[in-house]
Amino acid sequence: MAADPSGASGRSSEDEVAAFFRAAPPLRDRDRVAGELAEFVDRHSGTTGSGGRGLAGVVCITSGGTTVPLEQRCVRYIDNFSSGQRGAASTEYFLKAGYAVILIYRRGSKQPYCRFLSEDSFLEFFELGEESEIQVPDSHATVVKTAISNYWKATDEGLLLKLPFTTIFEYLQLLQMVSTEMNCLGQHGMFYLAAAVSDFYVPWESMAKHKIESASGPLNMQLNQVPKMLFILRKLWAPSAFCVSFKLETDPDILLQKAEVALRKYGMNVVVANELANYKDVVVMVTSNGRTTVQRPSKEHDVEEQLIDLLVKMHSEHIM
Numbered sequence: 001m002a003a004d005p006s007g008a009s010g011r012s013s014e015d016e017v018a019a020f021f022r023a024a025p026p027l028r029d030r031d032r033v034a035g036e037l038a039e040f041v042d043r044h045s046g047t048t049g050s051g052g053r054g055l056a057g058v059v060c061i062t063s064g065g066t067t068v069p070l071e072q073r074c075v076r077y078i079d080n081f082s083s084g085q086r087g088a089a090s091t092e093y094f095l096k097a098g099y100a101v102i103l104i105y106r107r108g109s110k111q112p113y114c115r116f117l118s119e120d121s122f123l124e125f126f127e128l129g130e131e132s133e134i135q136v137p138d139s140h141a142t143v144v145k146t147a148i149s150n151y152w153k154a155t156d157e158g159l160l161l162k163l164p165f166t167t168i169f170e171y172l173q174l175l176q177m178v179s180t181e182m183n184c185l186g187q188h189g190m191f192y193l194a195a196a197v198s199d200f201y202v203p204w205e206s207m208a209k210h211k212i213e214s215a216s217g218p219l220n221m222q223l224n225q226v227p228k229m230l231f232i233l234r235k236l237w238a239p240s241a242f243c244v245s246f247k248l249e250t251d252p253d254i255l256l257q258k259a260e261v262a263l264r265k266y267g268m269n270v271v272v273a274n275e276l277a278n279y280k281d282v283v284v285m286v287t288s289n290g291r292t293t294v295q296r297p298s299k300e301h302d303v304e305e306q307l308i309d310l311l312v313k314m315h316s317e318h319i320m
């Protein structure tokens, strides 16, 4: 496979992006997803801003890591680090701040209102009563009741639309669909791109169809570069929206510099820089006006609480 550099600017051309989508396996249930999405955006489009009924805006949150399949009938894949915790927590805080949320999330990742549940949550949070009925022990009752009531409030009021992905192909197709649909919201739309997205992939047409044989020795594989979609999102899909992207690095010496580059290169309103070693405790918001550090105040609070508070203020200034 030949490498597919996106040029010295790091921005992908529209042709590269179009070629990526042409070659990608089509999204399963595309028509159903498109219908749900159009209905959701249409229902909220008249309710944002001063002329609306008080909705602060519509935010698209992406969450979790994308996979890169190595085989079409996929047995092996490359994964990206992300539990979905940030996206799930942020969904809760945006809903609380009066936003409608479209959550593009990795299947199996942490979910809003139950992100605190352990892997054995069914076994720990429920027990059998004397007549084998399922009950919640008193020690967990408040937590379970709050989670259920918050979740159903958001869904009953039609404020949360969840769209799952696994692969990089699914993720980017969903992001394109959501962005172009949200374009009609203008400045009232926001993107909060916390998903960990693969930079490299195997194009579908050159991918092995069946499980790769191990009998023929070591595997040499060259991966193509995923076209940089942030620039296209900004330029074509939803140019008036307020855009927040994330930058994760393991080397603190290059983190802020890379965030500054992303801010300029992709025309983001904010780049949230975080370091793997402490990303749950501290993030730095990088904007064209400077940097703001956001610290988790205590173990009882999430860093997302203050982060979303600041972003909501910035978004409302962007609208005015």
Ligand code: PAZ
Pocket (backbone or CB within 6 Å): 063, 064, 081, 082, 083, 084, 085, 086, 087, 193, 194, 195, 196, 197, 246, 247, 248, 249, 274, 279
């Ligand atoms: O999902 P999570 O809470 O475990 O992690 C969140 C995160 C570190 C993936 C996110 O804050 C982030 O930095 N996303 C962008 C990653 C990137 O630079 O590709």
